[in-house]
Amino acid sequence: MFTGGLNQHPECRWVRPVKSIQFSYASSADLGSLFEDFRLMCNDAIRIAIDEKPKSRFRLIKEAYPRLKEYGLHTHYILSACEVAFAAYRNKDRKSDPYVRRVFLKVTSQSYRLDHIILRIPTRPRDYIYLTLHASDYHLSLIDDPTLKRGSVTITDRTVSLAFSKEVTIGEPLGHIGIDVNERNVTTSDTLGNTSVHDTSRVAEIKERYRAVRAKIGEKTKQDQRISQELYVKYGKREKNRTVQVLHCISKEIVERAKENHLGIVMERLKGIRRLYRRGNGQGAPYRGRMNSWTFHEIQRQIEYKAGWEGIPITFVSPRHTSRNCSNCGTSQKFEGRTTICPSCGKTEDRDVNASKNIMMAAPTHAAQPPGGGGEGEP
Numbered sequence: 001m002f003t004g005g006l007n008q009h010p011e012c013r014w015v016r017p018v019k020s021i022q023f024s025y026a027s028s029a030d031l032g033s034l035f036e037d038f039r040l041m042c043n044d045a046i047r048i049a050i051d052e053k054p055k056s057r058f059r060l061i062k063e064a065y066p067r068l069k070e071y072g073l074h075t076h077y078i079l080s081a082c083e084v085a086f087a088a089y090r091n092k093d094r095k096s097d098p099y100v101r102r103v104f105l106k107v108t109s110q111s112y113r114l115d116h117i118i119l120r121i122p123t124r125p126r127d128y129i130y131l132t133l134h135a136s137d138y139h140l141s142l143i144d145d146p147t148l149k150r151g152s153v154t155i156t157d158r159t160v161s162l163a164f165s166k167e168v169t170i171g172e173p174l175g176h177i178g179i180d181v182n183e184r185n186v187t188t189s190d191t192l193g194n195t196s197v198h199d200t201s202r203v204a205e206i207k208e209r210y211r212a213v214r215a216k217i218g219e220k221t222k223q224d225q226r227i228s229q230e231l232y233v234k235y236g237k238r239e240k241n242r243t244v245q246v247l248h249c250i251s252k253e254i255v256e257r258a259k260e261n262h263l264g265i266v267m268e269r270l271k272g273i274r275r276l277y278r279r280g281n282g283q284g285a286p287y288r289g290r291m292n293s294w295t296f297h298e299i300q301r302q303i304e305y306k307a308g309w310e311g312i313p314i315t316f317v318s319p320r321h322t323s324r325n326c327s328n329c330g331t332s333q334k335f336e337g338r339t340t341i342c343p344s345c346g347k348t349e350d351r352d353v354n355a356s357k358n359i360m361m362a363a364p365t366h367a368a369q370p371p372g373g374g375g376e377g378e379p
């Protein structure tokens with residue numbers, strides 16, 4: 001995902017973060033037949049692969065080319081169908097049916113044209129389909145930004161997703177912001193002396209509410225598996241959208257603050273839900289565990305890709321002792337409710353603030369990692 005001088009001197013590193021943006025679009029009948037032709041091409045190529053057992057994708061292209069050319073589509077689709085087919089052929093032992101039912105089209109940046117919100121994709125030689133993308137102000141700001149480079153476009157029957165990339169330099173940060181993600185909130189502390197607490201209890205509420213909804217669906221639709229499946233999918237999507245939205249506001253605010261103040265981001269390296277046991281506050285129900293684990297990973301994922309896009313360096317540090325030790329003198333402390341009391345220096349502090357300060361200070365100077373993330377919304 002990232003290219004370029006990662007091994008150069010820290011002051012002049014640059015990376016190329018990638019961001020994928022999804023658009024809905026006005027469908028067209030022409031596109032329906034293109035999808036169907038492409039699906040048939042893929043399946044022809046899979047059949048040829050099973051018969052001829054090609055050693056490589058290029059071998060398959062050679063074998064399948066004359067047959068696929070009969071469809072009369074742009075050569076681009078022949079290569080693309082062979083790519084899909086070769087992957088399906090190689091995975092055929094893992095799936096009982098290797099054939100393609102639902103397709104997506106991937107069109108490389110050389111083959112499409114995007115003029116504001118009109119996307120032109122090739123079909124037959126000198127023949128094109130024009131799709132009108134539904135774009136929000138945010139979408140438009142990316143489309144019309146001349147500094148962004150456009151990558152390939154992926155089209156499904158519902159969405160068009162377009163990859164953007166840009167070149168960013170990662171400077172040495174002027175300070176750090178430590179982020180503690182826990183089951184109640186996201187707490188940050190930075191080297192400028194600021195602390196912020198972002199309440200995440202709404203995420204837990206939304207999740208609890210939808211859990212009740214799911215239980216009700218199960219009860220009411222016992223007789224009809226198909227209807228209950230449909231409802232689960234519908235409510236599951238709504239739940240995900242709402243929780244992701246809440247977390248987006250938080251991650252956006254944190255990343256903006258880091259950007260404005262030229263701060264590197266420091267987070268704990270989370271592995272599974274081990275952290276929950278460490279916190280050990282008696283909520284051992286597996287459901288709560290999964291929910292919290294999801295929230296931790298989602299908030300970190302969002303911060304990581306947003307920071308990556310802005311060229312903000314990110315460091316992951318070990319979660320060992322971040323909540324127990326005093327952020328002032330490093331002594332192992334006692335908890336009294338939500339407060340830590342240091343037996344050595346006498347400092348009392350909110351335990352989440354204390355943890356975020358320890359995380360902030362765990363960042364080694366001159367050793368921040370190049371940002372990760374990117375690729376949001378890839379199908």
Ligand SMILES: [Zn+2]
Pocket residue numbers: 326327328329330331342343344345346347
């Ligand atoms: Zn202390």
